[in-house]
Amino acid sequence: MGVAVGIIDGFVYLGTAVMSFTYGFILPQEELDTCGNLIGAATEPANWIAWPISMVPIALIGLILASRLWNAKPKPGSAGH
Incomplete structure (x- = not known):
């Protein structure tokens, strides 16, 4: 689960960066x-x-x-750690 949380967290930072450039372009100076x-x-x-x-x-x-992802569960038989 730690890897999934890290990936999601990375996308949060990526989205924030994209939107900051977008706002700089579309909003009035x-x-x-x-x-x-x-x-x-x-x-x-x-x-x-x-x-x-x-x-x-x-x-x-x-x-x-x-x-x-809300109700995602691990596949049976997959390694947990």
């Missing part, structure tokens, strides 16, 4: 005025709709993969 106040496209709420929308397909894929 931060712009600051001379006083340090946020201005530009990042202040418009409609420009942030891509954030929750991009999470839904990935969450569904994760749900499908996790549901396959």
